[in-house]
Amino acid sequence: MRSRREGPDVTAGAPLRLSAATARRLAGQVEPAPFDPRELTTGIVHLGIGAFHRAHQAVYTQDAMAATGDSGWGVLGATQRSRGVVDQLVPQQGLYGVLTKDAAASSLRLVGVHTGVAFPRDETPRVVAAIAAPSTHVVTLTVTEKGYRLAPGGGPDLTDPDLAADLATLGSGDDAPARTPLGLLFLGLAARHRGDAGPLSVVSCDNLASNGHVLAALVARTLDAGGRSDLASWVATSVTFPATMVDRIVPATTPEHRAEALALLGLRDEGLVVAEPFGQWVLEDAFAGPRPVWERAGATFTGDVEPFERAKLRILNAVHSTLAYRGALRGLTTIADAVADPDLLAASRALVDQDVLPTLEAVPGVDLAQYRDSVLARMANPATGHTTVQVASDGSVKLPQRLLGTVRDRLAVGAVPHAASATIAAWIAYVRSVTAGSLVLDGRVVTLDDPRADVLAAAAAGPVDGLADRFLRLSDVFGDLGGSRELRDAVAAGLRDLGVR
Known part of the structure; x- marks a missing residue:
């Protein structure tokens, strides 16, 4: 007789499928569900x-x-x-x-x-x-x-x-x-x-x-x-x-x-x-x-989730997007590959230290510098397998949530958010490269996955001169930020740094 700890029989064909019945014969290395659903x-x-x-x-x-x-x-x-x-x-x-x-x-x-x-x-x-x-x-x-x-x-x-x-x-x-x-x-x-x-x-x-x-x-x-x-x-x-x-x-x-x-x-x-x-x-x-x-x-x-939420959105999610766009532009397939790149790791740290942390209030029980380090360590875990293209999807929806609040807060105190602007530039460069059909990862041409794909493609087309302006004028993404000359100049500088042509 087979004991419950010996595990189920697997025939020469397809293995048995998990079910309430077969789960009763699990091997000991798997933690069982405490309830029958x-x-x-x-x-x-x-x-x-x-x-x-x-x-x-x-x-x-x-x-x-x-x-x-x-x-x-x-x-x-x-x-x-x-x-x-x-x-x-x-x-x-x-x-x-x-x-x-x-x-x-x-x-x-x-x-x-x-x-x-x-x-x-x-x-x-x-x-x-x-x-x-x-x-x-x-x-x-x-x-x-x-x-x-x-x-x-x-x-x-x-x-x-x-x-x-x-x-x-x-x-x-x-x-x-x-x-x-x-x-x-x-x-x-x-x-x-x-x-x-x-x-x-x-x-x-x-x-x-x-x-x-x-x-x-x-x-x-x-x-x-x-x-x-x-x-x-x-x-x-x-x-x-x-x-x-x-x-x-x-x-x-x-x-x-x-x-x-x-x-x-x-x-x-x-x-x-x-x-x-x-x-x-x-x-x-x-x-x-x-x-x-x-x-x-x-x-x-x-009683107040906002400090926790803001720290997560502005640190983890913004860094995730930064690594996705910049990593994909460098031909890197996974987020773990991207964070292992010294330049991209430095860019992620600069985003948090220069632009994000000055905008955050204290979070009960959380050291924000340690949180930054834990985020980067988690993203370096190759087992997660998050791809740069996967994280790069829906940028027109994600960036307003993850990054543009930081940009607004920095501009409001008279600071130019250079590091955050570099991430916006990386997104624009990614969209331009993808819509031109010139971004290839793992032998596949990357396509743009975004609910505003047509509008973004139109903004990406044409000369580099005015590229930052065309994107920042997308009010359903950037709101009133398009009126900031400082932001336009910083994003244009970021595009030049990325070698966008």
Whole structure:
């Protein structure tokens, strides 16, 4: 008879797939999930069940439940653009592995907090019903910056056809599938209001400054614009939007990662995600009702997330973008390659020391210089595999969040942000090179992945003279910063330093 510690049988053909049944025969080197997800009660609905959520909030939630034995915080996850995660996790009863890697070692643990995964195009009513259920107390989101459909100035982009369609559905009572995460949330809120299911906490976990407050204003303004002032009034009194700051590097899962996990697990895991050892979650203590005791899993609750968030956005995320653009321009494939380049390491340190740190207030319990060093050390971890092109995507959305606040603060005190301007120049040079078809990495021509790709391509075309001006005049990216002669001169100097022709 085979003991549980000997692991599962693997036939001469394809190995057995991870599931609730096969997981009972795990080898001892894998940390099992403490719960069978089929026995959990759904207390959380998560919108945007990608790799980051599965390696971050889901792990915190499992650890919080394990610390207390409370099985009432199972998660129903909703996908966004495809049913890929449904196909990965549903046959595995929601179980998947998190492969944690650094330069020296790997470990694997199983996570089993998802009571289901739904594809809204086919299952919008299922997600709406879960949000409206009295047993659900929290909705969390990881839908990326693009998922919020923000217009210039921060309000809802009511010209977005998908958001407009969702608003029409909300007004008509039609049961058409939700096209956007916000539309799915609105339908759920409306159903919860009709059913008098009690208060709800909606928790954004995306890299947006003041993400909870932005989402609260976005919901209110969108509902008002859609003629649903009744629902907006209920949301104002019954729904809270705690701000958060999240941090964990979660690279794309590769065939090599899957082979490593198979060797550890002895089972084929189609839902595998990969992460660095580090993780951080800071939450505003502003919940409308019950919540998991995430602090038992290492999360920080505070009355003000902004100092933590600003430090992370302006140090980690801005350095990430700096290394991505400058690294790609040097032909470097990964962020680890980029930070190993002495010139790019010096540029990253200069950005933080010269421009970012002077704009930051003290963060409780955090030494910002040590935080800078830890960020650079984490980015040097080759096991994360973050590519420069991956991080370089969506620059027109990311840079306003990560870098332009630093630029504004420096200009406001009469300082020219030379290091930050060099990062803007690197972005412009990257866009120019990519749209010209001249950037090749690993034998592949890089294409521009950005929601404003056409506008950026037009600004990048033409002579180098005036290139900085053409980009800085993009008011939906730079706002009023285009009027700063000091910034224009500094960005133009950065382009010359990069040899842009």
